[in-house]
Amino acid sequence: MTDQTTLSEDGQEQLALRKFVEQSYLNYSMYVINDRALPHIGDGLKPVQRRIVYAMSELGLKSTAKYKKSARTIGDVIGKYHPHGDSACYEAMVLMAQPFSYRYPIIDGQGNWGSPDDPKSFAAMRYTESKMRAYADVLLSELGQDTVDWKLNFDGELEEPVILPARLPNVLLNGGSGIAVGMATDILPHNLREIASACIHLLDNPKATTKELMKFVKGPDFPTHAEIITPVEEIREIYDTGRGQIKSRAVYVKENGEIVITALPYQVSGAKVLEQIAAQMQKKKLPMIVDIRDESDHENPTRIVIEPRSNRIDIDAVMAHLFSTTDLEKSYRVNFNMIGIDGKPQVKPLVILLKEWLEFRTTTVTRRLNYRLEKIKDRLHILDALLIAFLNIDEVIKIIRTEDKPKPVLMKRFKLTDRQAEAILELKLRNLAKLEEMKIKAEQKELSEERAALEKILGSKARLKTLIKTEIKEDADTYGDDRRSELVVREEAQAFREEELISTEPVTVILSEGGWVRAAKGHDVDPSTLAYKSGDKLKLFARGKSNQNAVFLDSTGRSYTLAAHTLPSARGMGEPLSGKLKPPSGASFMGLMIGEPSRLCVIASDAGYGFITKMENLVSKNKAGKALLSLPKGAKVLSPVPVDEIDSSEVVAISNEGRMLMFKLSELPELAKGKGNKIISIPTARVAAREEFVAAIAVLNADQVLVIHSGKRHFNLTMNDLEHYRGERGRRGNKLPQGFRKVDAVEVQDK
Numbered sequence: 068m069t070d071q072t073t074l075s076e077d078g079q080e081q082l083a084l085r086k087f088v089e090q091s092y093l094n095y096s097m098y099v100i101n102d103r104a105l106p107h108i109g110d111g112l113k114p115v116q117r118r119i120v121y122a123m124s125e126l127g128l129k130s131t132a133k134y135k136k137s138a139r140t141i142g143d144v145i146g147k148y149h150p151h152g153d154s155a156c157y158e159a160m161v162l163m164a165q166p167f168s169y170r171y172p173i174i175d176g177q178g179n180w181g182s183p184d185d186p187k188s189f190a191a192m193r194y195t196e197s198k199m200r201a202y203a204d205v206l207l208s209e210l211g212q213d214t215v216d217w218k219l220n221f222d223g224e225l226e227e228p229v230i231l232p233a234r235l236p237n238v239l240l241n242g243g244s245g246i247a248v249g250m251a252t253d254i255l256p257h258n259l260r261e262i263a264s265a266c267i268h269l270l271d272n273p274k275a276t277t278k279e280l281m282k283f284v285k286g287p288d289f290p291t292h293a294e295i296i297t298p299v300e301e302i303r304e305i306y307d308t309g310r311g312q313i314k315s316r317a318v319y320v321k322e323n324g325e326i327v328i329t330a331l332p333y334q335v336s337g338a339k340v341l342e343q344i345a346a347q348m349q350k351k352k353l354p355m356i357v358d359i360r361d362e363s364d365h366e367n368p369t370r371i372v373i374e375p376r377s378n379r380i381d382i383d384a385v386m387a388h389l390f391s392t393t394d395l396e397k398s399y400r401v402n403f404n405m406i407g408i409d410g411k412p413q414v415k416p417l418v419i420l421l422k423e424w425l426e427f428r429t430t431t432v433t434r435r436l437n438y439r440l441e442k443i444k445d446r447l448h449i450l451d452a453l454l455i456a457f458l459n460i461d462e463v464i465k466i467i468r469t470e471d472k473p474k475p476v477l478m479k480r481f482k483l484t485d486r487q488a489e490a491i492l493e494l495k496l497r498n499l500a501k502l503e504e505m506k507i508k509a510e511q512k513e514l515s516e517e518r519a520a521l522e523k524i525l526g527s528k529a530r531l532k533t534l535i536k537t538e539i540k541e542d543a544d545t546y547g548d549d550r551r552s553e554l555v556v557r558e559e560a561q562a563f564r565e566e567e568l569i570s571t572e573p574v575t576v577i578l579s580e581g582g583w584v585r586a587a588k589g590h591d592v593d594p595s596t597l598a599y600k601s602g603d604k605l606k607l608f609a610r611g612k613s614n615q616n617a618v619f620l621d622s623t624g625r626s627y628t629l630a631a632h633t634l635p636s637a638r639g640m641g642e643p644l645s646g647k648l649k650p651p652s653g654a655s656f657m658g659l660m661i662g663e664p665s666r667l668c669v670i671a672s673d674a675g676y677g678f679i680t681k682m683e684n685l686v687s688k689n690k691a692g693k694a695l696l697s698l699p700k701g702a703k704v705l706s707p708v709p710v711d712e713i714d715s716s717e718v719v720a721i722s723n724e725g726r727m728l729m730f731k732l733s734e735l736p737e738l739a740k741g742k743g744n745k746i747i748s749i750p751t752a753r754v755a756a757r758e759e760f761v762a763a764i765a766v767l768n769a770d771q772v773l774v775i776h777s778g779k780r781h782f783n784l785t786m787n788d789l790e791h792y793r794g795e796r797g798r799r800g801n802k803l804p805q806g807f808r809k810v811d812a813v814e815v816q817d818k
Contacts, residue, residue, distance in 0.1 A: 104247035106254070107406045108420065109427045110206055110231040111238030113245065115159045117231055118148040120173060123199050124207050134177045134196035141192050148220050148227050157192045164197060168334070169241050170256035170290050171546065175200045183291075183331070183368070184338040202546050206231045213438040214431045232431045234542050236262055236424045238405055242287075250412060252404040255287035255313060258550050262421075263543035267536050269421050277306045277418055284417065286313070287399075289333035289552045291369075293317055296396075296557040306417035309403035316557065317395040319386055326373040326382055332397040337361060337371060343393040344373070353388075355380045390560035425535070432535055433525065440521045443514050445486075450511050452487030456494065457504045463491060574631050576617045577641070578607045578659050585641030586613075586634035600640055607706055611661030618685040620658030620704050621650045624672075624696035626685045631661060649690045658706035660685070667710040669718065669735065670695065671746060673760040674702035678743035679710065679735050697742040701755035708766050716768050719789065720747040720800070721775070723762045725808025727792045728800030732766060735796070745797040763813040774814040777807045785818075 106113050112120070122143045128135055141157050149156055162168050164176035167183045178195035181188050189195070199207075214232035219225070239262050242254040264283040269275050286295055286302045293315045305311030315332040317340075331337055341361055347353045358374040373389075375382060390396035404414045408427050415423065456463050459481065466480065467473045477488045524530040575587045577594045581603040587594075594608040609617070613632045620626050627648045635642045644656055660668055664683035671677025676699065685707070687693040696704060710716060716732040728747045736744055746764070753759040767773055773784045792801050802808065 104245035105250075105252050105404060105406050105412055106238050106243045106245070107230055108236075108238050108408060108415070108424055109431075110233040111236065111241060111243065112206075112231065113159075113243065115144075115149055115151070115156060116163060116173075118144050118227065119156070119160050119163070120199070120203060120206060120231065121210075121227060122148060123174070123197075124203075124210070128198040130175065130199055130201040130203065132198050134175075134198050137176075137192040137195045137197045140197060147225055150221050153192070158187075160192075160197070161189045167290050170288060171202050171237075171240050171259060172200055173203050173206070173241075174198070184336045186334075205234045205542060205546065206237065208232075209234070209431065209435050212435045214434045232435070234428070234538060235259065235546075236266065236421065238424070239420070247412075250404055251402060253400045253402040254405070255399055255401060256289060257284065258288035258547075260543050260547035261285060261288070261550070263539050263547065265417075266421055266425060266539055269418075269425060270532050270536050273422070275418065277303055277416065280417060280421070281306065285550065286554050287401075287552065288550050289315060291333050291335075292330035292551050292553075293332040293335075294330075294557070295552050295554045297554075298556070299554070302554075305401050309401075309414040309416045309420075311401045313399045313401055315397055315399065315552065316390055316560075321382055324375065324378045326375070326386065328371040328373070328395070329367075329369055331369055332394065333399070335394045335397055337363060337369060340371065340394050344389065347392065353385075355385055387558075387560045388562050391562035396560055428535060429531065432531065432538075436521050436525055436531075440518060440525070443518045443521070447511060447514050447518070448484070448487065449490045450507050450514070452481075452483055452490050453494065454504070454507050454511070455481050455483070455487075456491045457499075457507065460499065467492070572613045573610070574613050574661075575608055575610050575637075576631060576634060576659060576661055577605065577637060578619070578644070578656060579603045579641070580606045582644050582656050583641040584617075584619075584629075584634055584644050584647075585637045585639065586617075586631055587637030592637065597637060598640065606656075607659040609659045609661045615661050615663060616682075616686055617659065617661045618682065618707070619644060619648070619656050620670075620685075620695065620707065621654040621692070622657050622704055623651055623654050624694060624698050624704055625650065625654070625692040626687055626695040627690075627692040628686045628688070647690070648692065650692065657704040660707040660709065662709065667713065668707040669710060669732075669764060669766060670707055671705045671720075671743065671761070671764050672696060672698050672702040673705055673762070674699040674751070674754045675720065675722075675745055675747045675749045675761050676702075676743045677705075677735060677746050677764070678738040678741065679713065679732070680738055680740075684739045693740075695740050697740075699742070699751060699754060701757060702760070705761065705764055708764055710766050712768065716766050717786070717789070718746065719765045719767065719773060719792070719813070720761055721763045721803070721810050721813065722747065722749060722759055722800070723810070724759055725803040725810065726800040727803055728794050728798055729789050729792045730794060730796045748797055748799045762810045765813045765815050767815045770818055772816050772818055774816055775803070775807055775810055776812045776814065777809055778811065780806065782807060783816075 103114065110117065119140070123140055126135060126140060126143060128140070137157065137160065141153050141160065145151060145153055145156055160174060161180055164172055164174035164180050165186060166172050168186060174197050176195060176197045179190035180195060209232040210228060216229045217226045218229050220227050238254060239257045240259055242256040244253045245251065261284045265280045268280065268283060281303060286297070295313060296316050297314045301311060317328050317332060318330040319326050319328045331340065341359060344353070344359050348356060355376050356373055357376050360372050362370040362372050375385065402414060403420060404412060407413050408423055463477065466476050470476045474488045474492060477483055477491060478485065524534055572588060573590045575590060575592045575594065576584065577587065577597065578584050579599055581600065583600065583603065590610045594605050599605070611631060615631050616628050617631050617634065618626055618628055629647060660682065662682050664681065664686065666682040667679060668682065669677055670680055685695060698704065710732065713733050717729050718732045718735065719727060719729045721727045747761060749759050749761065765773060769786050773789065774781055775784065794800060
């Protein structure tokens with residue numbers, strides 16, 4: 068019993084449920100972490116992968132052997148070493164055979180092993196055949212030389228290696244991902260030559276920093292030829308911490324005005340990218356693209372062609388949008404979490420990772436050399452006995468023929484060990500030829516020299532280090548290749564704004580007295596001729612483009628924004644603005660304007676105050692709008708008046724009593740919001756009582772005419788005519804002629 072257990076009345080051991088669950092969960096967690104999800108730093112393999120490779124080596128499926136049915140291999144794996152599901156085991160095997168999944172595939176598959184478009188489209192294991200690639204020798208060539216520890220399999224009948232004696236840091240070369248309990252791993256593949264060079268440098272310079280190692284290791288190296296666009300500083304931080312994110316982007320070229328994508332990011336399906344682009348085209352979010360097609364074939368594994376609408380389309384801007392909105396640009400999480408040589412999971416920075424692997428490699432090589440040294444010593448021991456037998460062959464034969472138990476006699480006569488005597492007794496007659504003596508002496512000499520060389524290496528850390536460096540370089544020369552993923556500096560991809568994707572058609576936005584809004588195509592529409600609901604009529608209209616924002620001002624001085632292309636069509640009666648926006652209770656819409664964000668306008672109240680502002684200051688993303696114009700007591704909002712040029716323009720204000728004042732527009736301030744400055748003088752009390760107020764405001768220049776409508780009459784005033792009404796800003800102004808003092812509307816026209 069322990070401190071956590073007790074005995075019941077009937078003598079049964081009891082354990083608190085909390086303690087039982089806690090212990091069970093921890094046991095399960097450690098099993099998943101160590102025996103399923105995380106790779107080992109030594110060979111870079113998870114248990115299932117290691118067992119597949121070992122089982123294939125036991126079946127003799129080397130790169131030079133014939134292919135064998137995959138079902139046979141999987142049968143051996145799950146029957147002898149890995150008692151789990153055959154489909155999961157086969158999937159792990161497929162992954163190691165896919166050149167688009169593994170940077171350096173371990174298995175050579177024959178048949179359907181999936182495609183980049185659908186990695187899981189592989190055929191069943193009864194249809195495919197497999198053997199190991201030459202690269203598998205990196206993991207297996209030293210296996211039978213006492214280089215690693217062994218353990219019993221699940222039923223205790225067979226032995227399997229605890230780890231494979233990898234000659235290269237496969238954990239970085241092929242990478243891997245996995246989810247354990249409470250932790251995960253995401254190791255991206257790297258270039259063999261770069262990692263080998265870093266290992267050699269680290270052996271020569273044990274105190275090397277990440278910055279120094281990055282002279283060799285530029286960054287991850289994916290199986291595809293897509294670009295890596297992560298800045299060098301961020302990659303260095305990843306290697307410093309063991310965590311981070313890498314961005315990869317497709318490669319494209321321009322051919323005859325078309326965009327041709329020649330490489331996709333790692334683990335990205337070309338078919339999915341086509342679907343993503345086609346979906347945007349169907350939703351009319353890519354009006355600048357008219358066609359997309361897949362021209363990939365055996366010679367061009369990736370060739371996706373995008374056809375722009377015209378040669379005036381900015382191809383780089385289109386691709387920047389696609390990078391931002393599709394899998395043509397993909398981010399990969401980096402988490403160098405693995406089982407260390409101490410058997411514990413840990414996230415390891417690059418320097419520590421390579422140092423620990425080199426420690427593993429040093430131990431492996433030392434064990435291999437010791438194993439070979441023991442074999443040589445044993446063979447020399449036997450050769451010494453055989454040489455004695457040849458020099459005393461007649462006496463040896465006599466003892467064997469005459470003695471009942473020749474072994475002890477031989478041992479005593481020639482001072483042999485039991486092992487040596489046994490070797491003499493097992494000597495074949497054919498080996499008694501005269502030439503054998505020469506062969507034995509030659510072998511003795513050769514083995515003695517090898518023994519001396521091994522002892523020198525084992526007795527010197529420098530020699531051992533040199534041997535490890537030499538072997539790493541040889542393997543790099545044999546299995547290494549050029550980098551595929553180029554590291555480039557690119558600007559961050561930006562998706563098109565909604566306005567940029569909308570066609571720029573001319574539209575007329577119409578607002579009725581009842582607050583109903585709609586948009587008609589074109590500028591030649593006469594809003595007064597449109598049909599309105601019973602009791603309703605035209606109030607305001609403004610002309611602009613479909614990709615611009617329409618701004619509405621309510622009676623409280625708040626501004627609201629709706630995209631022009633979202634407004635209902637003028638073919639119907641429209642929709643109430645109150646359904647699209649949330650104005651204060653009792654508020655009505657008094658102003659309307661549409662234009663570019665930089666467009667200038669005059670914002671004013673009928674109390675005679677106003678200011679100049681840009682259209683962008685009127686824009687609000689909230690349905691409840693934003694405060695724009697401060698209103699004196701009793702004052703109402705006037706509709707915004709567009710401005711083309713401040714310096715050459717005049718502002719004209721007319722009161723309901725027929726007083727008109729003109730002055731330089733530049734005398735008004737430019738503000739983002741507020742009450743503004745006095746335009747024309749109207750007593751505050753009269754505004755509050757609604758006895759006197761501004762009836763209209765207009766802005767015009769020397770080339771324009773002011774048209775004043777009064778009832779059914781109107782008259783035109785040129786700039787010379789208006790000089791009579793010029794005065795200082797904030798004055799009362801002069802009276803209009805009799806008959807025109809009740810102003811219904813003003814209009815600015817070109818001469």
